Amino acid sequence: MTFCRDILPAVCLSPRTGSLIVVDGSSPDDTTAGSLNRRSEGRRRHHLETVAVIAGRPEHPGEPLNPPMVPASNYRMDPLIGTTDDEPGHDHTSPAPSSSQRLYSRGDNNPTWEALETAMAALEGGGASLAFSSGMAAISAVLSGLDSGATVLAPADCYQGVAGLLEEGSRRHGWIIHWIPTDDTDSWLEAMAKPPDLAWLESPSNPMMLVADLPTICRRAIDLGVFTAVDGTFATPLLQQPLDLGATVSIHSATKFIGGHSDLLGGLVTTRRPDVAERLRRHQTLHGATMGTLEAFLALRGLRTLPLRLERAQASALELARRLQQHDKVTAVHYPGLTSDPGHERARRTMGGPGAMISFQTVGDGPGLDRAMSKLSLIVTATSLGGVETTAERRARLAGQEHIPQTLIRLSVGCEHVDDLWHDLTEMLDPLADIV
Numbered sequence: 474m475t476f477c478r479d480i481l482p483a484v485c486l487s488p489r490t491g492s493l494i495v496v497d498g499s500s501p502d503d504t505t506a507g508s509l510n511r512r513s514e515g516r517r518r519h520h521l522e523t524v525a526v527i528a529g530r531p532e533h534p535g536e537p538l539n540p541p542m543v544p545a546s547n548y549r550m551d552p553l554i555g556t557t558d559d560e561p562g563h564d565h566t567s568p569a570p571s572s573s574q575r576l577y578s579r580g581d582n583n584p585t586w587e588a589l590e591t592a593m594a595a596l597e598g599g600g601a602s603l604a605f606s607s608g609m610a611a612i613s614a615v616l617s618g619l620d621s622g623a624t625v626l627a628p629a630d631c632y633q634g635v636a637g638l639l640e641e642g643s644r645r646h647g648w649i650i651h652w653i654p655t656d657d658t659d660s661w662l663e664a665m666a667k668p669p670d671l672a673w674l675e676s677p678s679n680p681m682m683l684v685a686d687l688p689t690i691c692r693r694a695i696d697l698g699v700f701t702a703v704d705g706t707f708a709t710p711l712l713q714q715p716l717d718l719g720a721t722v723s724i725h726s727a728t729k730f731i732g733g734h735s736d737l738l739g740g741l742v743t744t745r746r747p748d749v750a751e752r753l754r755r756h757q758t759l760h761g762a763t764m765g766t767l768e769a770f771l772a773l774r775g776l777r778t779l780p781l782r783l784e785r786a787q788a789s790a791l792e793l794a795r796r797l798q799q800h801d802k803v804t805a806v807h808y809p810g811l812t813s814d815p816g817h818e819r820a821r822r823t824m825g826g827p828g829a830m831i832s833f834q835t836v837g838d839g840p841g842l843d844r845a846m847s848k849l850s851l852i853v854t855a856t857s858l859g860g861v862e863t864t865a866e867r868r869a870r871l872a873g874q875e876h877i878p879q880t881l882i883r884l885s886v887g888c889e890h891v892d893d894l895w896h897d898l899t900e901m902l903d904p905l906a907d908i909v
């Protein structure tokens with residue numbers, strides 16, 4: 474299986490600060506290839522796997538190797554700062570201040586989540602990253618930029634929380650939502666003929682695993698000046714780089730693969746547009762949508778091992794998808810790593826790998842499948858995803874997900890041995906027709 478590694482940038486980090494300097498011919502503040510080459514002189518270029526390990530670390534002798542958890546809301550203030558015109562105090566609603574101006578975490582950031590934001594920005598190829606209290610808090614912050622009557626293009630099968638927020642916006646603020654199948658590129662381009670205020674994309678989509686043609690849609694959006702947001706939670710920043718493809722913001726629920734241990738809630742938004750970063754920071758401050766200190770610490774720790782976890786989980790996912798395809802109780806497998814999958818070619822062109830999420834459908838009906846799932850002894854029946862443990866869920870059980878095929882199981886493949894996972898799946902699948 475060869476997926477496109479070319480879209481994954483070689484990232485250049487400052488040896489001193491650990492922050493991103495150059496990415497694949499583009500940078501937040503310096504976009505000419507010539508100057509980028511100059512800026513990269515004398516610096517090492519790293520793969521994303523390395524960036525995940527090193528970005529956002531303390532850098533001075535005597536400091537701990539890893540950013541410590543700083544459970545602080547309040548900071549010692551210099552009474553002289555802000556008293557003269559040339560030393561203005563920090564306005565709590567503008568972008569993060571220098572540490573000497575830090576007064577209060579909600580407005581001035583906290584060193585622990587700053588380290589996570591630095592690491593995430595480096596992984597996303599530059600710009601500013603903001604840590605929120607959950608994926609939905611991050612998504613709300615992005616959507617809060619929409620005025621009354623705004624027009625939004627959104628995937629017909631997007632994550633139900635986003636669909637809920639958009640429907641609420643439609644009721645309360647008169648937003649006009651056009652729902653478009655994730656993988657129907659022509660419809661996305663047609664709908665942009667009258668430029669919307671926002672094109673919201675999610676790829677691969679949850680739970681149908683449809684792959685959007687991000688390069689084509691983002692290119693058209695750039696031409697038309699359309700704000701594009703890409704939720705890449707399933708892909709992780711290692712497998713998909715929406716900002717390099719032209720997206721305005723890239724969003725991840727850190728609750729999932731980034732955290733990786735099912736023990737935190739968090740969300741991350743990254744953008745290379747300073748005006749967008751400033752608006753998001755202002756929203757975060759005024760709405761109090763900041764990440765907890767413990768959560769930021771855990772999310773950064775999770776990020777360090779994301780490449781290893783993902784490599785293992787993705788290899789197992791591919792193997793399981795192939796075996797599921799051969800199983801006589803399985804009627805469909807949705808996984809872009811399979812050559813037969815409609816999204817395979819597109820994913821091969823635009824992603825670094827197909828990821829660790831699989832959806833599959835079985836014979837029988839919903840209640841029969843629920844009974845069969847109770848036979849799982851290793852795989853955990855649970856709604857969330859992206860942890861080291863493999864989880865499975867029959868999505869149509871959830872309120873609001875009745876449109877999903879009744880016998881569709883979404884599997885988040887973790888780090889257990891693939892043969893043990895397969896054994897568990899066969900214990901569920903083999904007797905299926907008998908217990909329906």
Ligand SMILES: Cc1ncc(COP(=O)(O)O)c(C=O)c1O
Pocket residue numbers: 607608609610632634675679704706707726727728729738739740
């Ligand atoms: C694709 C996707 N985006 C966003 C979210 C929301 O993230 P959170 O639960 O961290 O708020 C989820 C949650 O399942 C998701 O699957």
